[in-house]
Amino acid sequence: MRIVFVTQTVDENDSVLGATVAKLRALAERCDELIVISDRIGIHDLPANCSFHTFAAPTRLGRGVRYLRALLPLFVGRNAPDALIAHMCPIYLVLAAPVATLRRTPLILWYTHWAVDRTLRFATRLSDAVLSVDHRSFPLVDPKVEGIGHGIDVTQFAARVPTFANADGVLRLLALGRTSPTKGFVTLLRALGKCRRDGLALRLDLHGPSTTDEERRHRDELQQLIVAEGLTDAARLLDPVPRVEVPDLIRSVDVVVNSTRGQTAGGALDKVVYETAACAVPVIACNPHLSELLADLPVELRYKSENVDDLAGVVKAFAEADVRRREETGRELRRRVERGHSVDSWADGVLGVIRRLAG
Numbered sequence: 001m002r003i004v005f006v007t008q009t010v011d012e013n014d015s016v017l018g019a020t021v022a023k024l025r026a027l028a029e030r031c032d033e034l035i036v037i038s039d040r041i042g043i044h045d046l047p048a049n050c051s052f053h054t055f056a057a058p059t060r061l062g063r064g065v066r067y068l069r070a071l072l073p074l075f076v077g078r079n080a081p082d083a084l085i086a087h088m089c090p091i092y093l094v095l096a097a098p099v100a101t102l103r104r105t106p107l108i109l110w111y112t113h114w115a116v117d118r119t120l121r122f123a124t125r126l127s128d129a130v131l132s133v134d135h136r137s138f139p140l141v142d143p144k145v146e147g148i149g150h151g152i153d154v155t156q157f158a159a160r161v162p163t164f165a166n167a168d169g170v171l172r173l174l175a176l177g178r179t180s181p182t183k184g185f186v187t188l189l190r191a192l193g194k195c196r197r198d199g200l201a202l203r204l205d206l207h208g209p210s211t212t213d214e215e216r217r218h219r220d221e222l223q224q225l226i227v228a229e230g231l232t233d234a235a236r237l238l239d240p241v242p243r244v245e246v247p248d249l250i251r252s253v254d255v256v257v258n259s260t261r262g263q264t265a266g267g268a269l270d271k272v273v274y275e276t277a278a279c280a281v282p283v284i285a286c287n288p289h290l291s292e293l294l295a296d297l298p299v300e301l302r303y304k305s306e307n308v309d310d311l312a313g314v315v316k317a318f319a320e321a322d323v324r325r326r327e328e329t330g331r332e333l334r335r336r337v338e339r340g341h342s343v344d345s346w347a348d349g350v351l352g353v354i355r356r357l358a359g
Contacts (some may be wrong), residue, residue, distance in 0.1 A: 001031040001354070004074060006067075006096070007087035010052070011042025015209065018243035019271060020087065022153035024050065026347035035081070037070050037092075039063065067095060075099045083108055083354045090123030097126045106357040108350070112137040112150075112269060129353050133341075136289040137269045148349030149341040150274045159280035159334050160251035162327045171202040171319045172253040176246070176272050177260065179210045179219040179237075184259030184286065184306065186225060191311035193229025198312075200319055204235040204257075207249070250279045254326075255318055258285040261305050274341050277333035282326060284314055293336055298325040 005024060012021040021044045028034040028047050036046075037053045053070035057063045074081060080103040086093035087110050100107050106128040111120070116139045124130055124142055132138040134147030173192070177183045185206065192204055210219040219237060226235045241249055250256060256276040269289055276283040277293060285294060286305040294301045299321045303310040318326075339345075 001082045001351075002033045002035070002079065003027060003031050003354070004035045004037065004071070004081045004084040004096075005087060006037045006071075006084065006089075006092040008038065008089060009040045009042065010036060010038045010044050010046075011040065012045075013043050013242050013244060015240045015243055017088075019151070019153065019275075021046065022156065022343045023151050023346060026151075026343045027350060030347055030351050031082075035074060037067065064095065067092070071096055072099060075103045075105070081105050082358065085110060085350070086123070088113070090120045093123045093127060094119060101126075106354065108353065108357075114139050116140060128357050131350065131353065133269045134289075134292075146349075146353065148353075149346050150269065150271055151343045151346030152271070152274045152278045152337055152341050154278045154334075154338055154342045157247050157250070157275045157278035159278070159331070162280075162323070162330070169201055171200065171255070171315075173202060173204045173315075174250065174253040174256045175204065175206045175208075175259065176240075176256070177208045177258075177270070179208050179215045179222060180212075181214070181218055182261055183208075184261050185218075185222055187306050187308055187311060188257055188259040189222065189225045189229055189231065189235065190308045191315060192235065193231055194308060194312040195315050195319075196230060196234060198316065200316055202234055202315075202319075204231070205238055205253075206236065207238045207240055209240045246275065247279060250276050250281050253281065255315075256281060256283045257311075257315075258283055258287070259311070260285075260287060274337055278337040278341075280330035280334040282318065282329045282333065284311070284318065286311070293333070297329045297332055299329045301329070 007020055009017040012018050024046055028050050034050045036050055039056050041052050041054055055063050055066035055070055057066050083106045084096050084100050085108045093107050093109050108129045109123055109127045110131045112132045124140055130144045131146055131148050133150045135145045138145045195202060210216045223237055226232060258270050258273050260270050273283050273285055282301055284301045286303050299318055300314060303314045
């Protein structure tokens with residue numbers, strides 16, 4: 001089997017797309033040849049049956065031209081690809097559609113985000129299959145959509161040895177994400193301020209980039225809120241960490257909080273939630289689409305989106321839970337990721353779709 005995979009970045013240290021390398025490795029283990037076309041090629045350890053083409057250029061037009069120059073020769077001759085997978089960027093599929101359709105090569109879109117534009121709608125119509133974490137993580141309703149899990153590298157994100165018995169009695173919390181208003185960090189800080197005023201000893205580290213004007217403005221607002229909530233000695237806004245350090249960072253805390261606002265129609269199911277669960281570390285979240293992962297656990301981890309009191313109540317209840325219940329919560333989360341969201345189950349899902357499309 002010969003597969004073309006188009007993505008933005010191949011770099012295991014990339015803070016946003018580093019997880020793509022593990023997915024590529026799993027696909028390469030299951031096919032004869034994996035041809036990767038990417039804007040940027042960085043650090044990776046992909047096997048010899050992977051080849052690489054880059055379309056990096058200073059302008060959008062230049063990138064498009066270089067992408068087509070890399071793509072078109074792959075469809076010349078008898079050995080056309082068995083499938084083309086466009087990863088997260090629908091325009092890759094749109095540009096490939098004419099030649100792929102001519103050679104009867106199935107077009108597959110992987111997409112998990114809440115944003116919808118005309119390009120996504122067009123790519124969905126052109127695609128033979130649309131893959132996402134599940135149907136709720138794709139923002140359009142379409143019969144082509146199929147959920148195959150998130151694809152977490154459960155070897156990299158290995159389960160931690162339980163370390164819940166803190167000598168100082170301080171609850172250690174972690175949040176990861178861009179300093180965007182959609183990430184719900186205002187709700188988180190206000191809830192932790194309430195917990196602190198109610199006597200709970202806690203410490204929060206919030207790691208994330210601020211790459212846009214909006215994110216930089218919001219970072220300043222969050223810093224001001226830390227002061228206003230009396231959290232200056234308990235909460236820190238920190239830079240993003242290299243991806244290779246994320247597993248150990250997750251395993252070093254008692255609980256991760258993912259406060260990304262739930263979306264009413266589709267919505268990204270943040271990868272960090274599943275990575276945390278793979279580490280056997282509890283993760284508190286508000287996205288209603290995460291209910292399957294977080295329901296029926298020994299400790300309640302769900303709260304209502306943007307509800308300060310509800311989040312404060314969940315945090316306090318977690319802090320009061322005994323070590324046994326916390327440990328079992330983490331172990332069960334790990335089991336759920338292994339069953340339905342590992343990188344191996346993800347790659348098996350992709351190959352199953354390709355074989356089905358081949359008839």
